[in-house]
Each structure stands twice: as structure tokens, then as C-alpha cells.
Amino acid sequence: MTTSTVASAEVAVVGGGIVGLAIAHALAQRGRQVTVVEGSRIGERAAAGVAAGMLAPSSEVDLSDPRLTDLALAAHAMYGEWTSALTALTGVGTGYDATGTLLVALHADHLAILQHLYDFQMERGLPAERLSAKAARDEEPYLAPGLAGALRMPDAQVDPRRLLRALPIALERLGATLHEGMRVTAIAPSDGGDYEISTERDGAASTLHAAKVVVAAGAWSRQIASPILGMPVVPLPMRPVKGQILRLRGERIIQHVVRTPDVYLVPRDDGELVIGASMEDVGFDERSRAGAVHDLLREARRAVPGIAELDLVECGVGFRPALRDHLPAIGNVDGAGLLVATGHFRNGVELAPITARLLADLICDDRLDPLLEPFAPGRFAPAAPAEATR
Numbered sequence: 001m002t003t004s005t006v007a008s009a010e011v012a013v014v015g016g017g018i019v020g021l022a023i024a025h026a027l028a029q030r031g032r033q034v035t036v037v038e039g040s041r042i043g044e045r046a047a048a049g050v051a052a053g054m055l056a057p058s059s060e061v062d063l064s065d066p067r068l069t070d071l072a073l074a075a076h077a078m079y080g081e082w083t084s085a086l087t088a089l090t091g092v093g094t095g096y097d098a099t100g101t102l103l104v105a106l107h108a109d110h111l112a113i114l115q116h117l118y119d120f121q122m123e124r125g126l127p128a129e130r131l132s133a134k135a136a137r138d139e140e141p142y143l144a145p146g147l148a149g150a151l152r153m154p155d156a157q158v159d160p161r162r163l164l165r166a167l168p169i170a171l172e173r174l175g176a177t178l179h180e181g182m183r184v185t186a187i188a189p190s191d192g193g194d195y196e197i198s199t200e201r202d203g204a205a206s207t208l209h210a211a212k213v214v215v216a217a218g219a220w221s222r223q224i225a226s227p228i229l230g231m232p233v234v235p236l237p238m239r240p241v242k243g244q245i246l247r248l249r250g251e252r253i254i255q256h257v258v259r260t261p262d263v264y265l266v267p268r269d270d271g272e273l274v275i276g277a278s279m280e281d282v283g284f285d286e287r288s289r290a291g292a293v294h295d296l297l298r299e300a301r302r303a304v305p306g307i308a309e310l311d312l313v314e315c316g317v318g319f320r321p322a323l324r325d326h327l328p329a330i331g332n333v334d335g336a337g338l339l340v341a342t343g344h345f346r347n348g349v350e351l352a353p354i355t356a357r358l359l360a361d362l363i364c365d366d367r368l369d370p371l372l373e374p375f376a377p378g379r380f381a382p383a384a385p386a387e388a389t390r
């Protein structure tokens with residue numbers, strides 16, 4: 001195979017998912033010469049191509065590490081402005097919608113879960129409002145009769161597919177380069193003091209040089225080799241967590257994001273209703289399975305019986321990038337110019353703009369925001385052996 005050199009860049013971003021694109025956008029805004037290398041077409045393999053797009057720091061506070069909640073709240077605070085600026089630059093609407101979330105209890109066990117969540121929210125000083133069954137149905141008449149109660153939270157949502165359309169346009173407007181269908185196989189420091197990035201497209205090999213490299217290849221981040229004995233260039237304890245998710249279409253029957261402890265329903269202004277999602281530790285299994293589809297529809301129909309009249313238009317599968325502790329890894333890997341931003345697990349759409357902003361601070365200004373400290377990639381490095389004692 002012959003190898004050609006594509007070009008060189010100040011910063012190369014490996015992976016054109018929501019996280020990689022947001023990082024490239026932030027860097028290009030700060031005047032950096034950025035190249036994104038994406039192994040397939042934008043949105044084809046990226047988790048955001050199927051994700052629901054809930055921005056839910058409040059609804060998930062009981063499930064989250066408090067330090068992750070801090071990062072999610074910072075993301076929440078900037079999201080509206082970030083999406084408006086993106087739309088102003090590209091002309092693409094993002095579907096950002098801050099109507100909020102109703103978390104609905106269908107029976108007494110659900111009510112106990114809601115109470116538990118509410119206690120956490122009060123502890124964290126997060127706004128949440130308890131609603132009676134009647135008040136919840138006044139807000140959303142299509143909710144099931146006989147529900148036990150609800151919580152209202154000021155969470156938001158966005159359409160991740162529209163973000164995946166807007167961000168490449170933004171990159172083009174800002175002068176960044178995007179290579180689609182080009183897979184990165186290896187990254188190595190070069191003799192010239194920068195990084196040599198080996199790529200492959202349609203059987204043809206090429207190399208790209210960059211002063212800094214950000215690996216944002218989601219659940220595939222471990223598959224990129226370093227020259228050291230074929231080790232992964234980012235040796236993180238990474239696994240894919242499969243999510244199956246459905247898309248229905250028809251009359252808009254709910255205004256809020258509606259969740260129960262077993263399912264969520266995300267309505268969009270164009271008549272789409274997203275119902276999700278399974279969580280499965282089965283590797284990169286791309287099949288839609290009847291059991292998961294059935295479970296999602298059953299639970300969604302229990303909460304909002306009217307979904308039975310909508311068209312089922314898509315059964316999607318995506319892979320959440322998960323690290324052992326279910327927290328992201330964002331920061332420097334080798335003490336030089338190699339960085340990583342992955343492991344965003346269930347929250348990558350929500351965390352993309354804050355990850356991008358803080359990583360751009362690190363790359364452009366050498367400033368490590370305290371919000372990032374818990375997510376240092378080095379936390380998984382084996383501890384140095386203790387000194388022998390006598």
C-alpha cells in the first residue's frame with residue numbers, strides 16, 4: 001500500500017461525533033487551524049445520530065456523581081446561547097427547547113423513586129416542583145389516567161441530528177477541514193516534534209501531521225494504536241453500552257419531555273417522538289431486537305396511551321462510550337500534545353459544548369478549569385508500586 005501525506009494541521013480531532021465536532025468548532029472559533037478526521041459519514045456511526053438529546057442535569061442527579069452534575073449544570077447554563085450562536089452562523093435550527101421535563105409516577109413504587117430523586121434535588125438546591133396527578137394531567141392531557149403523581153423539572157432538550165448537521169457547516173464557515181470516510185489507525189510522535197496520524201480510506205493509506213491531537217472517537221477510542229507494542233494510544237478502560245431507541249411520528253401529543261423511571265418520551269416540533277432507551281452490555285451488536293422494541297413501546301404506552309396511534313418509523317441502535325467509572329475522560333494523555341475527550345456515556349449531547357469550551361481553554365491558553373480535574377484521563381493509570389519498607 002502506498003502512503004501519501006494529506007496535509008498538516010495545528011490541531012487534529014479524531015472522530016466527528018458530537019464531542020469531536022463541538023471541540024473542533026470551539027477551536028476554530030479561537031482561530032486555530034483544525035482538521036477533523038471521521039471514519040465514516042457524519043452521524044452514520046456517532047451515538048448522537050440516534051440519541052434523544054435530553055439535557056437533564058436535574059432529572060438524573062440521583063444517578064450521577066456530584067462532580068458530573070457540576071459539569072452538566074455548567075453545560076446547561078451555556079446550552080441555549082451555544083445553540084443560538086450556532087443557528088445564527090449556519091442557519092440550521094437545533095430544536096433546543098426548554099419547556100422542561102415531567103417525571104411521572106404510574107404507581108406507588110414509582111412514587112417512592114420520585115421522592116428519592118426529589119430529596120436529592122433539594123439537597124443540591126436544584127429546582128423541582130411536585131405535582132399532583134390532576135395538575136400533571138392538566139399540563140399534559142395525554143398522560144395516562146390513574147397516575148400517582150409527578151415532578152416537574154426545568155431540564156431542556158435539543159435535536160442531536162440537527163446539531164450534527166449544523167456543526168459541519170459551522171466548521172466550514174470558520175475555515176476548518178473535515179475529512180469523512182477516513183479512519184485513523186495509529187498516532188505517534190514524529191521526529192519533527194509533532195504527531196504523525198496514520199489514516200486509511202478505501203484501502204489507501206495517508207498520513208496527517210498535527211502539533212496537537214484530540215482523540216474523540218467515542219466507544220472506538222481504544223482501537224487506535226500507538227507505536228508502542230500495538231498498545232491503544234489512549235489506554236482507557238472503555239466499553240460500548242448499546243442503546244436501542246425508537247422514533248415515532250404523527251400529531252404532537254405531549255409538550256414536555258415525559259419520563260417514568262422505566263422509559264422516556266421526547267417530543268419534537270416536527271412531529272417526531274423519541275422513545276428510549278435500552279442499556280445493554282453486549283459489545284458492538286448493531287441488531288434491533290424485538291424484545292427491546294416491545295419493552296420500550298409497552299412502557300411508553302403505559303405513560304402516554306395515545307402513542308399507539310402514531311407511526312413507528314425507526315428502530316435505532318447506538319453505542320454510548322463508557323469508562324469503568326462511567327465518567328468522561330477529558331484532558332491530556334502524554335504530557336505533551338495528545339489529548340482525549342471520550343467516555344461521555346449517557347450525557348455526551350449535553351456535555352459536548354462544555355467539554356469543547358474547557359478543552360479549548362486547555363489547548364489554547366494552557367488553563368485547566370477546576371471543573372475538569374475529576375475527569376483527568378490519568379486516573380486509570382496503574383498506581384506506582386509502593387516503596388519497599390523494612
Ligand SMILES: Cc1cc2nc3c(=O)[nH]c(=O)nc-3n(C[C@H](O)[C@H](O)[C@H](O)COP(=O)(O)OP(=O)(O)OC[C@H]3O[C@@H](n4cnc5c(N)ncnc54)[C@H](O)[C@@H]3O)c2cc1C
Nearest residue numbers: 015017019039047048053054184218243318347348349350
Ligand atoms: C440510545 C441513546 C440515547 C442517548 N440519549 C442521550 C441524551 O438524551 N442526552 C445526552 O446527553 N446523551 C445521550 N446519549 C449519549 C450520547 O449520544 C453520547 O454520549 C455521545 O453522542 C458520544 O459522542 P462522542 O462524540 O464522544 O462519540 P460518538 O458519537 O461515538 O462519535 C465518535 C465518532 O468517531 C468516529 N470514529 C471512531 N473511530 C474512528 C477512527 N479510528 N478514525 C476516525 N473516526 C473514528 C465514529 O465513526 C464516530 O462518528 C445517548 C446515546 C444513545 C446510544
